[in-house]
Structure formats: structure tokens, C-alpha cells
Amino acid sequence: xxxxxxxxxxxxxxxxxxxxxxxxxxxxxxxxxxxxxxxxxxxxxxxxxxxxxxxxxxxxxxxxxxxxxxxxxxxxxxxxxxxxxxxxxxxxxxxxxxxxxxxxxxxxxxxxxxxxxxxxxxxxxxxxxxxxxxxxxxxxxxxxxxxxxxxxxxxxxxxxxxxxxxxxxxxxxxxxxxxxxxxxxxxxxxxxxxxxxxxxxxxxxxxxxxxxxxxxxxxxxxxxxxxxxxxxxxxxxxxxxxxxxxxxxxxxxxxx
Amino acid sequence: xxxxxxxxxxxxxxxxxxxxxxxxxxxxxxxxxxxxxxxxxxxxxxxxxxxxxxxxxxxxxxxxxxxxxxxxxxxxxxxxxxxxxxxxxxxxxxxxxxxxxxxxxxxxxxxxxxxxxxxxxxxxxxxxxxxxxxxxxxxxxxxxxxxxxxxxxxxxxxxxxxxxxxxxxxxxxxxxxxxxxxxxxxxxxxxxxxxxxxxxxxxxxxxxxxxxxxxxxxxxxxxxxxxxxxxxxxxxxxxxxxxxxxxxxxxxxxxxxxxxxxxxxxxxxxxxxxxxxxxxxxxxxxxxxxxxxxxxxxxxxxxxxxxxxxxxxxxxxxxxxxxxxxxxxxxxxxxxxxxxxxxxxxxxxxxxxxxxxxxxxxxxxxxxxxxxxxxxxxxxxxxxxxxxxxxxxxxxxxxxxxxxxxxxxxxxxxxxxxxxxxxxxxxxxxxxxxxxxxxxxxxx
Numbered sequence: 246x247x248x249x250x251x252x253x254x255x256x257x258x259x260x261x262x263x264x265x266x267x268x269x270x271x272x273x274x275x276x277x278x279x280x281x282x283x284x285x286x287x288x289x290x291x292x293x294x295x296x297x298x299x300x301x302x303x304x305x306x307x308x309x310x311x312x313x314x315x316x317x318x319x320x321x322x323x324x325x326x327x328x329x330x331x332x333x334x335x336x337x338x339x340x341x342x343x344x345x346x347x348x349x350x351x352x353x354x355x356x357x358x359x360x361x362x363x364x365x366x367x368x369x370x371x372x373x374x375x376x377x378x379x380x381x382x383x384x385x386x387x388x389x390x391x392x393x394x395x396x397x398x399x400x401x402x403x404x405x406x407x408x409x410x411x412x413x414x415x416x417x418x419x420x421x422x423x424x425x426x427x428x429x430x431x432x433x434x435x436x437x438x439x440x441x442x443x444x445x446x447x448x449x450x451x452x453x454x455x456x457x458x459x460x461x462x463x464x465x466x467x468x469x470x471x472x473x474x475x476x477x478x479x480x481x482x483x484x485x486x487x488x489x490x491x492x493x494x495x496x497x498x499x500x501x
Numbered sequence: 502x503x504x505x506x507x508x509x510x511x512x513x514x515x516x517x518x519x520x521x522x523x524x525x526x527x528x529x530x531x532x533x534x535x536x537x538x539x540x541x542x543x544x545x546x547x548x549x550x551x552x553x554x555x556x557x558x559x560x561x562x563x564x565x566x567x568x569x570x571x572x573x574x575x576x577x578x579x580x581x582x583x584x585x586x587x588x589x590x591x592x593x594x595x596x597x598x599x600x601x602x603x604x605x606x607x608x609x610x611x612x613x614x615x616x617x618x619x620x621x622x623x624x625x626x627x628x629x630x631x632x633x634x635x636x637x638x639x640x641x642x643x644x645x646x647x648x649x650x651x652x653x654x655x656x657x658x659x660x661x662x663x664x665x666x667x668x669x670x671x672x673x674x675x676x677x678x679x680x681x682x683x684x685x686x687x688x689x690x691x692x693x694x695x696x697x698x699x700x701x702x703x704x705x706x707x708x709x710x711x712x713x714x715x716x717x718x719x720x721x722x723x724x725x726x727x728x729x730x731x732x733x734x735x736x737x738x739x740x741x742x743x744x745x746x747x748x749x750x751x752x753x754x755x756x757x758x759x760x761x762x763x764x765x766x767x768x769x770x771x772x773x774x775x776x777x778x779x780x781x782x783x784x785x786x787x788x789x790x791x792x793x794x795x796x797x798x799x800x801x802x803x804x805x806x807x808x809x810x811x812x813x814x815x816x817x818x819x820x821x822x823x824x825x826x827x828x829x830x831x832x833x834x835x836x837x838x839x840x841x842x843x844x845x846x847x848x849x850x851x852x853x854x855x856x857x858x859x860x861x862x863x864x865x866x867x868x869x870x871x872x873x874x875x876x877x878x879x880x881x882x883x884x885x886x887x888x889x890x891x892x893x894x895x896x897x898x899x900x901x902x903x904x905x906x907x908x909x910x911x912x913x914x915x916x917x918x919x920x921x922x923x924x925x926x927x928x929x930x931x932x933x934x935x936x937x938x939x940x941x942x943x944x945x
Contacts (some may be wrong), residue, residue: 306611411676436681470611
């Protein structure tokens, strides 16, 4: 009987201890979550269209250096984008059309559309198709933890994120976000086995209306030594884009 | 009858040179058609065998299910129905494999390459290890080191990796998330297939971990049957046995779905997104080697028909020659025919002598053609060809195979004999109808 009492008391003490420990360890991530929401909001063109020219320099240790020029059209309100490759000449006319959940790749040589995914790499570069749309950190990831630190001269939050589901290519992401201006300066993307796969650097930004977009991005492949892709954004415009631009017929026609 | 046959045979031997040329023309036609039939038969057999080897079976079972996020993935969970079917038909199954698969990027330093990778239960697939030819390293660590890999030699050379070194594999989980694994190269193997479809092997449980699957799950169940004639029936039995209650009957596509089966990877891009209504649990897709072979057999069928047309054209040309020759023979032997008729030989017997001559000529031509075809196929079939890897699909270990079909040989011989008879018929009838008096008074 005494033994039973002792066990019950021990059990109660354990529960009480656990009750004290859990809240003590739990961190309040609400201000970090607010930052993620702001990051998402300031990357979306809610009321305007967006177009630009992307110049990509792809460094591949085996293939050498390749330059690509891509014209980008975006309509975030409606989840649409169109990427039309203009250079190199061998790939001219190829295009990517996002229509809601569907991303299509068009190849003018076969005149066929093939279904592809935002998770795929863009034309064998270190950029992914998802890199050309708006951010969705707050909806796709949950905060696992954060630190405060510096990156160069900037005071930053170093935020650890974990994907809430498997709709994003990288299950774990680490962000370096400036404290004063909510700008992502660096990202690290990890595999499911938590191995660093890609580092993204965003040294230059520009403000277009209420939207802040990086105009220079560098993606470093952390698995293949020496592979990286640098993207520069130019000819930025927020003028209205005709509806027919975001159609398959347009990609086919523009290539004739 | 025997007398007419004897006379006919003697007549053939009387004009050896002429008979040789006529039989030679027939022999050439027979040689061409026999070689073509044997070659296409061999090609079909080799493609079937090479495909079975490359794909790892005669019957291929894949499982599909929907995730909670509405994404369709390919995997097979342990299933009693499947186990029961395998047990029930065990006598006709030579062997089966349960594998996972991926097309990862293999990375070593600054080099990378994409390579088909099979996740194999090495304890279950002892025959696989026996069939692989090790060029460097050994399989001794396979059982102890889970994160190990067996690489085709050319892949190792391309990456610059050595046996004992660790390399990276980058792949996507079944739901499309990025994942990375580190594997130790334990052995290089000879690129056996030489078909561009060679594969690397790792343990199934390790690959499953990277793909986001449980260790006991898999993606492909491949079966080798004891008899290829059972393939269609087996596919039907498994299709019916594994069909879910609410599942509609699977429409077997007329077009071979190579894109699904070859190494489990689509060979060409999916041009249209398949619209499917999600279902509960696993649904199975059963493919078989004959579906892939349908297209090949179609092409071979066309080739055979083309060969048959060429053969008939050759025979028609020969037939004209035979008719002319027999007309000449008839004129040459007018007096002889008159003498035979005067001594009491019937019209029918005279006609039969000519017709038997035609039959013997046809048969001699066929025998000579068949003999030549056998000699040529024996010589050509013994030569090992160092051709383009894609050509290896048509060959048996680099050699051309000839498969002779008795039915086709008999059929072609019958055609030759029939056409020879047809060619000789009118001269024979004219010879038979000749008046003995006129024939004897003839100056020829």
C-alpha cells in the first residue's frame, strides 16, 4: 500500500515538474511569425502586374559558364507567371507558364507543353522555378527557433524554419533577415536529412511601390563544388500586362 | 506414278546446267525469305529477352496511392492479397523482386551525373549479386554497411570516384522534397546491359529512408515467369485479384506504356496532366512484357510482310523463267514425247512428267536455299559485333540471332512448289495434248 502511495506521489511530482518545464522552455515566436508575414506581403504585387528581365549567369564546373536572358511577367493576384527564355539562342522560345497550381514548360522544337513543378530547377541552373514567384514563408513553414546575430554590418534574425507540409522543395530553411528593414539577406536550404543543399544571397534590393524585390540573387550549390548561379533583375515595370500574355496560346504565338 | 517421277528426275539431270540455274534462282528467293524470317524472329526474341533483363521481369506491378495533400505517389505497402496471389501461383513464377527506385543525381566533388538507382533487398535477391560482374571491390560489405552502393564501372569513371570513397546522392522524396544521402562505393560492376539502362544498387531500406518510405515498403514488384506464354494470363489474374471493389476495370492501352515501365521513370515528358479522382488505399497497375513487345512485333510483322512481297516478286520472275524453259524443253523433246505416246504413254503421264520436273526443281531450290541460309546464319551468328550500345537491344551478347520457324519454312516451300507447278502447267498441258503422229514427224 505504502509503495502504491509512493508511486502515485512520484507520478504527480513528475507531471507537476513537466508542467513547469514546458512553459519555461517554450519560446514566443509571434514576432518572428509577424516578420515572415511581412516578408511574404512585401514580396507580392497585390494590385499591379510586374515584368522584368532576368540575366542569369550559370557557373557549372563541368559545362563552364553560360549566360541566360529571361523575360519575366508576373501577376501575383491569380498566381500566374510567365518566363520566356530569350538567350541563349539554342533555348530561345522555351517558356514556363504558371496557371494557379499548374506549371507548364513549352518547348518550341516539339511545340508541346509538358507539365512541370515549382520544385524543379530552372533550366539546369541553381535557381528553382519557385524562386521566380512571391514568397510564402508564413504559410509554408513554421518557426522552429531563432537567434539574433550580425551578417556583415547588418543586425539580423537568424530564423530556423521547418516546412508544414511537403509542398515546398526544401523541408528546412534558415533565413537571415535584417532587424530594421525586414530584408532577407541570406538563405540556407536543407534536405530532409538536414544537409545543406543551397545557399541564397540577396545583396541588392529595390522598392517598387509597396513591394521590395531583390535585384541581385546568388544561389550557391552546396553539394557540387563550384556550381553557382547569379541572377540580376533589370527593366522592372509594374505596368498592366494584357490577360492574353498568361496563356499557352501566347507562348506559342510569340515564338513564331 | 513412280515411273513418271523417275523419268522426271532423270530429265532434270539430263540438263544439269539449266536445272542448276533454275533451281539457283529459286534457291536465292528461298535464301532471302528464310534469312529475313529467321533474322526478324531472332530480333524479336532478343528484344524480348533484353527488355525483360533490363526491366527485371516479365510482369511489373506498381502501386499508386494519394497522400493527404492530394498528391499521387508510387508505392506498395505490405498487402495480403498480393502475398496470397504470389503464393498461389508460385509454381509458375521463376522469381520475383521487390524494389524501390530513383533517378538521383550522383555527386562526387565537382562532377555529377544522373543514374538509375535500385533499392534492393540483398538478402532476398541473391541471384542479382551472382549475375553482377565485379570489376573492382567486393560485395562483402553489402550486408553490414547499409549506406553502400554498387556502381556501374562507367559511372564511377565519369564521377572520378574510387571504391571505398563516399559520394553524395541527391534525389526527391516521393512527395517531391529534396533529400541528400551519403553512400560508400563498395564495388564497381561491369555495365552488363550495354543498353544505356544500366543501374546502380543500394539497400532498399536505405533508399526508402531517402524517398520518405518505410523500410518494408517498395515501389515495384517484378516477376519472371517460367513460361512466356503465361504472361497475358498472369497479368489478367493479378489485375483481377488486386482490383479494389470500387475500382473500374483497367483499360489496357493498345500503345505500350513504356514511359511508365522503363526503369520506372517516364522516358518522355508527360504532355498532359492526367486527371484522376483520388481514391482510398492502394491501386495497382499491372504491366507486362508483351505490351512493350506489341510495337516491336508490329514493326517486325511489317518487315516480314515486305520480305514476303519481295519473295513473291522473285518467284514470279522465276516463274516466267520456268515457263519459258519448259516451253523450250517441250519443243526439244517433241520427238521423244511422240515416241513415248506411240509406245502407249497416256496424256496424263506426259503432263505429270513435266509437273514432277517442276516439283523437283522447286524442292531442290528450296533445299539449297535453306542450306545456304543455315550456313550464312551460322557464320554471321558467330561474329561478335562491337556496335553502338543502342544496337545491343537487338543482339544476344553482341551477336545476331537467327531463329528458324518450321511453320514458315514449310509455308514458303509450299508456295515455291505451287508456283513452280503453276509455271510448268501450261507447257505440260501442251506437251500432253501433242498428237503422237505429228510429234514423230516433227523435225525438232
